[in-house]
Amino acid sequence: MKPSDVHTLPDGVPEALEAEGIAEFYPPQAAAVEAGVADGESVVASVPTASGKTLIAELAMLSAVQRGGKALYIVPLRALASEKKAEFERWEEFGIDVGVSTGNYQSDGEWLASCDVIVATSEKVDSLVRNNAPWIGDLTCVVSDEVHLVDDSGRGPTLEVTLAKLRKINRDLQVVALSATVGNADEVAEWLDATLVESDWRPIELKMGVHYGDAINFDDGSQREVPVGSGQKPTAALVGDALDEEVDGKRGSSLVFVNSRRNAEAAAGRLGDVTAKRLAPDEQAELERLAAEIRDVSDTDTSDDLADCVRRGAAFHHAGLASEHRSLVEDAFRDRLIKCIAATPTLAAGVNTPARRVIVRDWRRYDGEFGGMRPLDVLEVHQMMGRAGRPGLDPYGEAVLLAKDRDTMEELFERYVWAEPEAVRSKLAAEPALRTHVLATVASGFATTREGLLAFLDRTLYASQTDDDDRLAEVTDRVLDYLAVNDFLERDGDSLQATSIGHTVSRLYLDPMSAAEIVDGLREGVESAADAGSATRRSRPSGDAEVPADADAGFATASDLAAEADGDDATGGDAEDGDAEDGDAADGPTVTPLGLYHLVARTPDMYQLYLKSGDRQTYEEQFYERETEFLGHAPSEFDDVAFEDWLAALKTARLLEDWASELDEDVITERYGVGPGDIRGKVDTAEWLLGAAEQLATELDLDGDVVRDVRAAKKRVEDGVREELLELTGVRGVGRKRARRLFEAGIETRTELRDADKSVVLGALRGREKTAENVLRAAGRQDPSMDGVESDAAASAAATAGSDGEATDDGGQATFGDFS
């Protein structure tokens, strides 16, 4: 069967597909067409990665649009949303408009309504449904990519409930679910009333095997000699071997999966030795350029280490990388410039990065709940192995596990090579998942009674998988109690209704538990502010009498210590603000940024930082020093679990405070043991939660000061600056660094900037004319031209002094970058 056999596509599309080289459909694609994907029929396609799933989705969506409909493509990751959008945009010449909607980025709302195909994350779709996006009702076709993720306890329930809601809104909705090969695709198909298309077929052969001794033993019985030199690690031997084998003049790249970030970095460092020896001269030059670009992304150790690997042809990849790092590495690997990536599972789930050889080095991963190292799921290992084989480059892909003895080899064959993937099971019947979805379901009118709610939940995968209806009802009742107690819902006899605040929580996409924590915390903040100066102090354990009872002394000690220890003064100033306000509580707030950061950090919506050894003591001390700033009730220090959580949240809050005190990225990454990507993640989440807190405070009509404090704390974390720079960072083109330099040069407000002496502005911005002109224009200056203006010496001196070490450190690079 071929594209022109499908008569439901828009004119020209079959020809375009054939022009792309699709002379004949792959067997799973043909099966899907026979099942009616292009005729509006629902289909579940459970097929290996890279076997043409996307085309199945495209056939469904394009034919749906041709019939006058509208299609939605649901992805699990934001990065995949942009990838898919770019892919679908090639249909624009046939009149198909493509839009994206994620938390990060979204096409204009009105345009979205006019789009034919919309790509969005599952959470975003859920949110759009909650907020009654007008176009949801127009959908005729929904594609759910990677549906097997309904098995995920954190995010699976969202996908499940969202699909149920979409199907309820439009009874004739065509659902196309794309899944990795799983143990029970039939159950998924049954749930969605869809035809199942199941296949093991791959366009590129995948050889799976286990390396043991001096050879890879493949599943087809063949062997490949890969001797491990003395003092050499098997991984290095395998990477080198792949690179030495040329097929059509193309050398083999490798992907190595390991179980921790640290292992990824260490392995990449070692593998750099292997790749560096095998680079062509032109590649070396190219890699040097790439390394410089990577180093430029962020001034941190992670960035430097990555650059060092990359210049030798290897790289590591994990969630601690800045997103720019990630895409630079991914792109260079796809362009075959980087020969080998050592990665954590980020890469297995993310954007498409195929390699000739995939090495699953670590097949066990630490799991705290399990209490040790736990073998990875078959599904997960298969996902990694599925990355083997680059279409058009490799005749086959090789996926290799490592065994150090014969027994392990047998076990690995048994456990992964021959094994069927696990069945996917719904995780909906857990309290945290239901808490949020029950509220949303009631708030957006999908159910108005307990029975209606249960009837709706009966449309989920969970219900179709369980025989025990009581369990769901039982958890639902517990959740309803919780929501009623916290005033998110009202129960009147049998009927359920969301309160005004309940609606807000649902709309803001908050976990109700986060909302309850935030509301409690803010209320307490207001009360203690009203309670001028007599902020309640918690009692200390008896041995701690030497800690000054006076708040001012306590803060001074804290900040002095911090400043001394780090050799910079950024923390000091912030604590001083606290001093002034705390000492004069009669007309100042007792709601400090740290208090707010801590409040949002201990919410279930914020992913906690891990307390390392020594951290416990550090943050316990800070707990007592900053005690008055916390909003809400601190747990007793004898309640070990709760207290530790509180301290972990304090660590997160301190990170945010440091960021909002203009501490340099490298200092923060070092102090908290995180990567640049983690800082961005924390800051993003805090921004979102503080934005939600602001709206909750407004909605509850809390004291105006609190709203103002929340907004200021949010702005500070958003821009990464202290209070006094907020006005300057409001100017386009002025971020935390430039604002500080301008401030040091005596320019403190937008007006002062607009009317400032040009030479002072130029000096403060390190003599970069173009930048200075843009900044002045953004500030509203009529004649921003810098022609013939000389840098003011005092201003440029002040600017460099303000950012000391860093100026000498990257000065050369910054100038260099300026010319490009």
Place this chain on the structure above:
DNA sequence: AATTCGAGTCTTTAGACAGCATGTC
């Protein structure tokens, strides 16, 4: 005397969605 090597011990441990309204150095 400084440096290197190695055995034994200690420490640490993956990932990442969401509101709203626009733009870093």
Place this chain on the structure above:
DNA sequence: CTAAAGACTCGAATT
């Protein structure tokens, strides 16, 4: 009930 790699530490051997 469960692991393993890397970082660190300390002491001995080497240069």
